[in-house]
Amino acid sequence: MNLLDKNWPGLLILVTLAIFSCADPHDIGLGLDPDGIRVNVLYTELPLEVTNVRLDSIKTSQDSRLLIGKNVDPIFGTTRSVAFSQLSLPTTVPTLTDDHTYVVDSTVIHLHYDDVHTDQIVASQHFDVYQLTDTLFNTATYLANFDTPYRTDKKEGSFDFILNETSILDKDSLNYILKFRMEDSMGDELFAIATGAQGSSVSPAGALRYEYKGIAIVGAESNTALISFKPLDSTSIVIHYHEVDPYTDNGIAMDSVYSDSLTLNVSLGSFFYNQIKTDRSGSTMAASPTESYSSFTAGDGNIYLQPSSGIFPKLNLDTLNKFFEANPTIQVNRLEFVSETKANSKYYGNVPNLRYLYVDAADGSKINSVQLAANILTEAIIMTDNGYLAGIADPLIAPIDETSLTYSGVPTFFGQLVENESLEVDHLLVMPQDITTPKFSIFDEKTGFRIKLYYTLPE
Numbered sequence: 205m206n207l208l209d210k211n212w213p214g215l216l217i218l219v220t221l222a223i224f225s226c227a228d229p230h231d232i233g234l235g236l237d238p239d240g241i242r243v244n245v246l247y248t249e250l251p252l253e254v255t256n257v258r259l260d261s262i263k264t265s266q267d268s269r270l271l272i273g274k275n276v277d278p279i280f281g282t283t284r285s286v287a288f289s290q291l292s293l294p295t296t297v298p299t300l301t302d303d304h305t306y307v308v309d310s311t312v313i314h315l316h317y318d319d320v321h322t323d324q325i326v327a328s329q330h331f332d333v334y335q336l337t338d339t340l341f342n343t344a345t346y347l348a349n350f351d352t353p354y355r356t357d358k359k360e361g362s363f364d365f366i367l368n369e370t371s372i373l374d375k376d377s378l379n380y381i382l383k384f385r386m387e388d389s390m391g392d393e394l395f396a397i398a399t400g401a402q403g404s405s406v407s408p409a410g411a412l413r414y415e416y417k418g419i420a421i422v423g424a425e426s427n428t429a430l431i432s433f434k435p436l437d438s439t440s441i442v443i444h445y446h447e448v449d450p451y452t453d454n455g456i457a458m459d460s461v462y463s464d465s466l467t468l469n470v471s472l473g474s475f476f477y478n479q480i481k482t483d484r485s486g487s488t489m490a491a492s493p494t495e496s497y498s499s500f501t502a503g504d505g506n507i508y509l510q511p512s513s514g515i516f517p518k519l520n521l522d523t524l525n526k527f528f529e530a531n532p533t534i535q536v537n538r539l540e541f542v543s544e545t546k547a548n549s550k551y552y553g554n555v556p557n558l559r560y561l562y563v564d565a566a567d568g569s570k571i572n573s574v575q576l577a578a579n580i581l582t583e584a585i586i587m588t589d590n591g592y593l594a595g596i597a598d599p600l601i602a603p604i605d606e607t608s609l610t611y612s613g614v615p616t617f618f619g620q621l622v623e624n625e626s627l628e629v630d631h632l633l634v635m636p637q638d639i640t641t642p643k644f645s646i647f648d649e650k651t652g653f654r655i656k657l658y659y660t661l662p663e
Contacts, residue, residue, distance in 0.1 A: 244661040245537065250527060252653040253520040254507050255499035257633070258492050260514045265346035265477040267640050269432035270315075270439070271512070272478075273329060273423040275322055275642065279502075280513040281484035283642070285430055288352050289476035290340050290418045291441065293409055295469045297399050300447070304462055306399065309444045311391030313361060315382045315433045320367065321512075321642035322429035323549055329367060329431065330424040333360040333386060336417040346477035348514070348640070354420040361386030367429060381438050391443045394470055398443075412470075419472075430512065430642045435473025443468040478640060482513040489515060497563070506546075507652055509555055509634060510644035517634040517647065518563070521622075524655055525630070528623045531661070538658040539619030541602060543611040543634070545645040545652070554645045555636045558602040558611050560586040563631040586632070589617040601637055604645075619657070 270287040277283070300306065313333065334354040340346075363384030396402040397411045404411040433439055449462035484490050488502050492515075499518055502508065508515050528534070545554055562584055591598030602613030621627040647653065 246659055246661065248527070248657050250523045250655040250657060251651070252523060252655065254647070254649065254653045255501055255518050256492070256507055257497045257499060257516055257518045258489070258514050259496050259516060260349050260482070261347045261496065262511070262514065262639055263345055264348045264480065264640055265344070265475070267476070267478055268638060269318055269640070270421065270435050270473065270476060270478065271430060271432050271480065271640060271642070272331060272421045273430045274425070274427040275430045276428065277323070277487065279488040279508065280510050280515060280644070281482050281487035281489055283430065283480065283482045283513045284423065285512070286423070286479045287421045287476060288336065288340060288418065288479065289435070289472045290474050291394070291412050291416065292471045292474040293398055293412060294471050297468055303450055305448045305450070306395070306445050307448055308388070308391045308395050309446060311386040311388065311394070312442050312444070313363070313384050313386055314438055314440050314442055315384075316439045317380060317382050318432045318434050320429055320431050321552055322367070323551055324428040329365045329427045329429050330362065331365065332362045332422050332424070334420045334422060335360055336420060339414055339417050340475055340477075342475045348478065348480040350477070350479060352420070352479070359387065360390040360419060365431060386441070394441065395443050395445065395468065398468055435476055439472050441470040441472065443470065480512055480640060501649060505649050507647040507649050508644065509636070509647070510642065511555070511636055511638070512640050512642040517653070519560075519632040519634060519653055521629055521631065524622065527657070531659075533662055534623060535660040535662070536616055536619040536623055536657070537660055538614065539616050540656040541613045541615070542656055543602070543647060543653050545604070545609045545611065545647055547609060548644060548646055552643050554604055554609065555638070555641060555643045556604055557637040558613070559599055559635050559637055560613070560632045561635055562629055563633055586615045586618050589615065592617045592621070
């Protein structure tokens with residue numbers, strides 16, 4: 205489908221709208237009638253039928269966070285996340301001179317704390333760090349249900365994260381770097397790779413990627429929180445070492461510290477993904493279908509959105525399409541998607557930004573994944589009006605108004621393209637901009653989703 209080759213009259217109408225229409229709903233259509241000639245500017249609200257679908261195969265490679273831990277939720281079930289990360293060498297070790305040597309002192313993992321998701325405040329969460337036994341490839345796409353093996357016979361380190369009310373609710377004051385000491389053997393191996401002392405035939409960077417392979421950060425079974433860390437910034441493994449100058453004093457061999465307090469940074473997050481798995485037994489979602497994209501409702505009058513557990517709303521555009529069929533010559537002045545959510549847990553918060561993806565018209569069972577993968581976004585996702593007109597990858601974002609708990613997005617050009625049949629869209633999948641966030645939103649099944657439509661009937 206080429207939008208620019210179809211139905212030029214419809215496109216010209218929208219170009220005119222882009223030039224003349226007003227942003228204030230009270231002024232909609234007035235810019236098209238500057239001399240006061242009467243036009244029939246009308247307004248209607250169209251409720252949308254909505255169901256839930258579950259997806260366990262969302263893309264998590266190059267996510268916005270390292271997500272680790274476990275959380276038990278009565279609605280969504282038990283969600284576990286393991287973070288798998290490559291390691292890289294942004295810094296190098298200076299070449300030694302004479303007969304100097306290096307000595308590794310300690311190895312510390314630095315984790316840039318970002319957020320905690322739990323309703324259960326407990327004393328501590330425990331995590332273990334393991335070495336991967338399989339290589340992560342930058343060119344591959346890793347999904348939430350993908351499994352990368354790691355060594356369970358040998359820990360690279362362990363640490364505990366202390367939870368309290370402040371660390372959960374007041375993140376601005378505690379957005380700090382958590383530091384935990386790892387096993388000495390981990391630092392010795394990484395330092396040997398960085399200096400080429402391990403005898404590998406490839407470069408240190410190559411040995412780090414293909415021989416050491418990376419790490420997995422795994423939460424204990426007793427954990428009750430999903431904790432996210434920023435993958436870049438100050439998240440890294442820091443190896444502390446010093447340089448020794450051996451010398452002889454009166455025939456006696458002596459060692460002297462030539463240079464102290466040296467560090468080697470080994471970065472996390474150059475390439476990573478989160479393995480996220482949810483057990484829904486015993487939860488509100490227990491009866492949900494096992495097949496992806498199969499529509500269902502929870503039976504409690506609510507529609508749910510929680511990306512990390514793979515629960516998303518699916519909108520049926522039947523009322524919009526039938527309205528356009530009954531009014532085949534209308535001009536769309538403004539089309540607005542409105543979604544009203546409910547207040548939820550103070551420890552989670554609502555999902556901040558929504559996007560709308562087309563469900564594949566071929567079989568109705570999936571997102572238009574071919575076009576999405578090919579980055580032909582105009583055929584995979586609703587764009588901003590400017591995104592359509594300029595031919596740029598500018599997806600529509602519907603932010604939440606925290607006061608009214610309402611999401612709103614205005615894709616007027618999309619509405620006109622549907623009206624003039626340049627686009628055939630039956631269903632939309634509501635997905636957040638942040639695809640794996642544990643935040644969640646709850647909507648009323650009957651009134652939670654609707655379209656506000658301002659339009660003109662020709663006279």
